[in-house]
Amino acid sequence: MKANGESKAADKKEATEDTEQAAATSADKAKGPVQIEILDSNGKMVRKLKGPGKAGMNRVQWDLHYEPPRLVALRTAAPDNPHIWDEVRFRDKDSRPITHWGLDPAEVGPIVAPGKYTVRLTVNGKSYTQPLTILRDPNVPSSDAEIESSVRALLRIRDDITTTSDMVNQIEWMRKQLGDVQSMLTDEKTKGDLLKSVKDMDEKLQGVEFKLISRVEANSDDKYFVSAYKVYLNLLWLNGEVGSGAGDVAGGAAFAPTDTEMSLLQMIEKDLASAKADYQSLINKDIPAFNRSLAEHGVIPVTAVSPAPNVGAGGNR
DSSP states (O other), X not given: OOBTTOHHHHHHOOOOHHHHHHHHHHHHHOOSOEEEEEEOTTSOEEEEEXXXXXXSOOOOOBOSBOOOOOOOOBOSOBTTBTTXXXXXXXXXXXXXXXXXXXXXXXXXXXXXXXXXXXXXXXXXXXXXXXXXXXXXXXXXXXXXXXXXXHHHHHHHHHHHHHHHHHHHHHHHHHHHHHHHHHHHHTTOGGGHHHHHHHHHHHHHHHHHHHHHSOTTGGXXXXXXXXXXXXXXHHHHHHHHHHTTOBTTBOOOTTSXXXXXXXXXXXXXXXXXXXXXXXXXXXXXXXXXXXXXXXXXXXXXXXXXXXXXXXOSSOOOO
């Protein structure tokens, strides 16, 4: 296994007998995909990869990035485009992303700092490990401390993006369910009050959602941006600014974040904390009371869905 961009380090590492055995086992007897994990010097998870485990030689490449953030997956109709699910790009899809020109490169985790790492290969319930050293780029003038400072800031931004996405995604799941309830109640004239309460709850959820993303961003139209960004896109663009770039932003992953960048992050995190407080109030107070009302009318309550495994950009590279 070689890490992209670090072939010198990889070439210095000869496979141990155990790792050779693991590779042979995965090729000949693997029952399903092979799991590969990158651990830092403290044993903390950096990245998870999957190998095919098919007969013959298998190779998996790691792009030296940490796990990417989870991203927003919209499931309700676009505010200004009720027919968005009929468009070719989203037809037969369960969800759609928030799109923006040049944003894809920012939807990744940070590049790891130089140092000692461990590759752990698990196949058929048995694990094998191999040490891995990531070398410094000799062309980077920054100190190790500056690079590590950059990684810490980027991990903080990544986790904020995931927190934001998890809230938006759960709100979208609940609003999707409310849409189904509204469709069911529309023709039942005797349940007009219940229908109104469903619409009111949808507005409450949308009010919190639009503190994290803007109404315009929810249209998934990267040619239509006429309002200020909210928490989600502000974090993603900051991830590109501090990290390895995005759009027309060059990035600065090899250098410590500036005071301005850290001040900006604190400002965004204040907005995130405010939205999170409103979200928790909805989940802990409003939704339970609303669900009791639904149950009294014989309607299945809405549920908040737990975050899915990491589905951000990046994958195996």
